[in-house]
Amino acid sequence: MNYKQVTQTDIEALLAICGTENVLYGEAIHEDYSRDELAGIRSFPDVVVLPENAEQVAAVMRYAYEHNIPVTPRGQGTGLVGAAIAIHKGIMLSTERMNRILELDEANLTLTVEPGVLLMEISKYVEARDLFYPPDPGEKSASIGGNISTNAGGMRAVKYGVTRDYVRSLDVVLPNGEMITVGGKIVKDSSGYSLKDLIVGSEGTLGIISKAVLKLLPLPRVAISLLVPFPDIETAISAVPVIIRSKFIPTAIEYMERNVILSAENYLGKRFPDSSSDAYLLLTFDGNSKPDVENIYEQVAHVCLKAGALDVFISDTAERNESIWSARGAFLEAIKASTSEMDECDVVVPRDHVADFINYTKAIEKDLGVRIASFGHAGDGNLHVYVLKDELPENIFQEKLSKAFDLFYAKGAELGGHVSGEHGIGYAKKEYLQRMNGETYMNLLRGIKKVFDPKGILNPGKVC
Numbered sequence: 311m312n313y314k315q316v317t318q319t320d321i322e323a324l325l326a327i328c329g330t331e332n333v334l335y336g337e338a339i340h341e342d343y344s345r346d347e348l349a350g351i352r353s354f355p356d357v358v359v360l361p362e363n364a365e366q367v368a369a370v371m372r373y374a375y376e377h378n379i380p381v382t383p384r385g386q387g388t389g390l391v392g393a394a395i396a397i398h399k400g401i402m403l404s405t406e407r408m409n410r411i412l413e414l415d416e417a418n419l420t421l422t423v424e425p426g427v428l429l430m431e432i433s434k435y436v437e438a439r440d441l442f443y444p445p446d447p448g449e450k451s452a453s454i455g456g457n458i459s460t461n462a463g464g465m466r467a468v469k470y471g472v473t474r475d476y477v478r479s480l481d482v483v484l485p486n487g488e489m490i491t492v493g494g495k496i497v498k499d500s501s502g503y504s505l506k507d508l509i510v511g512s513e514g515t516l517g518i519i520s521k522a523v524l525k526l527l528p529l530p531r532v533a534i535s536l537l538v539p540f541p542d543i544e545t546a547i548s549a550v551p552v553i554i555r556s557k558f559i560p561t562a563i564e565y566m567e568r569n570v571i572l573s574a575e576n577y578l579g580k581r582f583p584d585s586s587s588d589a590y591l592l593l594t595f596d597g598n599s600k601p602d603v604e605n606i607y608e609q610v611a612h613v614c615l616k617a618g619a620l621d622v623f624i625s626d627t628a629e630r631n632e633s634i635w636s637a638r639g640a641f642l643e644a645i646k647a648s649t650s651e652m653d654e655c656d657v658v659v660p661r662d663h664v665a666d667f668i669n670y671t672k673a674i675e676k677d678l679g680v681r682i683a684s685f686g687h688a689g690d691g692n693l694h695v696y697v698l699k700d701e702l703p704e705n706i707f708q709e710k711l712s713k714a715f716d717l718f719y720a721k722g723a724e725l726g727g728h729v730s731g732e733h734g735i736g737y738a739k740k741e742y743l744q745r746m747n748g749e750t751y752m753n754l755l756r757g758i759k760k761v762f763d764p765k766g767i768l769n770p771g772k773v774c
Contacts (some may be wrong), residue, residue, distance in 0.1 A: 311766050313398055314378045316356035324359050324401070327369045332407065334358040343402055346389040348738055350651070353395050355382060355402035362407050364481060364489060364520035371518065371768075372487030374401055380767050381485075383514035385425065385456030388449045390654055391736030393460070393513045397771045403518065405455050411435055412521070418495045419526045420478055425455025425519045432524070442529040444470035446562075447732065448639060455519045461511035463732035465562040465594075465638075468554075468689030470527075472732070474510045481521035482509055485763040495523060508758070513734050514769045516762040530596035532603045533561070535625040537634055538614045539587035543567060546589040547665035549617035550688045553593070554661070556613045558606045563689030564592040564638060565664075570645065570685050574637040577644035582637050583623055583630060591619075591688065592638060642694075645683045651699035653711055653738075657722040658692045658731030670721050671695050680710045692731030719746060735773045743773075 314320075325333050334343075335357040344354045361367045374381045380400035387394050396402050409426035414436070421436060421443065430450040432443050446464035447457060456462075458480070463472040479493030493499065493506035509517055540546035543565070550563055571585045584590075593610065597603040611622040625631050646652060659667050668684060675682040681700055686693040697714050699707040719729060719742040729735065729742045744752050755774035759766070 311398075311770060312378075313380045313400060313767070313770075316379060316400060320373075320377065320379065321357055323373055324357060324370065327373065328359050328361050328366050332360040332362065332366075334360070342387060343384070343404070344395070346387045346392060346394045348390050348392045348395075348653070348736075350653070351392045351395055351397075351737065353397050353399065355396035356399050358402045358404060360404050360407045364408075364483060367403065367405075367408075367483045367518055367520055368487045368489055370401065370403060371483055371485060374767055375486045375765060378765060378767065380770050382769055383455075383459070383518050385453035385459070386428070386451055388452045389456065389460065389736060390656070390733045391730070391738045393734055393736030393769070393772050394456075395737060397737055400767075405453065405518070405520075408520065409453075414439065414441075415495065416441075420495055421524045421526055423454055423522055423524065425453060425458075425522065427454050428452065429454060429457060436526055437529055440529045442527045443476065443524060444527060445473045445476055448642060454522060454524070458510055458519055458522060459512065459514050460732065460734040463687070463690065463692060465564060465687060467687060467692075468563050469559050469561045474507060476525040477506065477510055478523040478525050480506055480509055480519055480523075482517035483520055484517050485765065485768040489520070490517075493523070511734070513736060513773050515759055515773050516768070518768070531598050532600050533594060533596040533631075534600075534603050534607055535595075535631060535634060536591075536593040536607055536611060536614075537583055537623040537625060538591045538593065538611075539584060539620045539623075540589045540591065540618060541587065541620060543589040543668055544665045545618040546591050547668065547688055549591065549614055549619065550664065551662055552617045553610055553613055554689070556610060558595075558610050560593040560610065560689065561596050562592070562594040563687070564685070565688040566590050566592065566638070566641070566685045567683075570641055570683055571637065573644040573648050573683070574640045577647050578637060578640055580633070583625070583633055584621075587620055592634065641685050645696050645698070648683075649681070649698040649700050651707065652696045653715075654733070655695040655697070655715060655718045656692070656730045656733040656739075657695065657718060657727050658690070659722055659725045659727035661689070661691045663725040663727070664688055664691055664693065666725060667693060667721060667727070671718065674714055674717055678710050678714055680707075680714065682714070687731070690731070691727070715742065722746070737772055740773065
């Protein structure tokens with residue numbers, strides 16, 4: 311694709327649209343805008359615009375469309391697949407200044423927000439009003455626009471589902487600058503194709519979200535966690551379908567291994583409640599009364615012990631909960647701090663094949679002679695597997711990384727899985743998406759992209 315190179319004339323036009331304080335170019339572009347959290351890929355945009363409202367977004371897109379300038383949408387840049395990197399340079403459009411909570415509608419249980427509002431701000435705002443936004447991705451500093459664009463999941467997906475399940479409607483700016491609304495404050499809708507659900511998870515390739523209406527729930531009054539040690543990861547993972555069949559569905563079912571817990575202890579400088587076992591499940595239960603929740607977790611505790619658990623630690627105090635969940639929340643940063651560079655496989659497989667996949671990664675670790683760390687959402691089969699560089703020379707690491715990913719994604723496909731459970735495809739995982747799904751599937755994606763964006767200017771080089 312041949313795009314127009316940004317000139318001073320283009321910059322002046324963008325200054326006129328967004329204002330001097332909302333346009334960055336030259337040395338004013340901070341290094342953060344050249345990357346996301348994916349290691350190894352860097353590319354500076356020619357200009358960064360920070361619009362303050364949907365009208366400015368639309369005006370920027372109209373100008374870019376008319377002049378054939380590529381536009382890369384960006385939230386907080388916390389992604390892990392290069393989706394927010396301007397690989398074709400051009401304009402980066404950051405929604406970070408569109409960060410207002412617009413309306414709480416208690417009658418319809420919805421919250422209307424701009425895309426730059428942070429996930430942690432949404433949680434704090436609604437919980438102070440006895441309401442609950444269930445999606446719980448690990449990166450709380452991510453923006454809601456980014457969460458919607460990747461259909462982020464998180465730890466509570468077992469019981470509550472993922473971001474798509476909590477998006478009622480979206481205001482979207484199309485690549486040509488036209489503005490549309492998809493969905494509404496309605497609970498159900500059978501009015502043609504669901505464009506809303508197409509925009510969710512599209513990683514900014516079809517349109518730019520300028521407003522979102524989110525579904526809320528009443529806030530559960532009690533949450534209690536169980537930390538359950540097992541002799542090995544296979545026994546731990548094999549217990550997951552047994553727990554789910556017990557009909558007492560936890561809010562979250564996380565798996566973790568001892569080496570990752572030790573990394574988190576070192577990173578945080580504080581002890582985990584127990585790190586003596588090789589593998590753990592972390593279960594959370596919520597409800598409206600402590601007796602109800604206690605009755606559920608007591609029955610699940612018996613299920614776990616019968617399935618091979620070594621013990622069950624009940625986390626029913628704020629102090630113990632903070633100890634466990636701060637460590638769980640630090641896993642990614644702890645692994646990152648333990649090595650010089652890393653990359654992640656975000657594969658998702660059926661729950662009954664999680665143990666098969668984890669055991670396979672251990673065999674690959676041994677065969678390739680490269681350190682691999684993992685943790686993930688055992689309750690929904692979403693695994694986070696990290697290949698670590700440590701002291702390997704760059705060329706050797708890249709060779710081992712490529713081999714490991716080839717093997718991981720092929721195994722995921724063999725087990726009935728998909729490339730990504732929640733981080734998306736972006737730039738980094740396109741090749742694996744095509745391998746796993748084939749040319750007919752990819753042609754359908756490209757056809758959808760062309761309908762929305764015939765000039766291919768919006769987030770080019772991503773997804774398909």
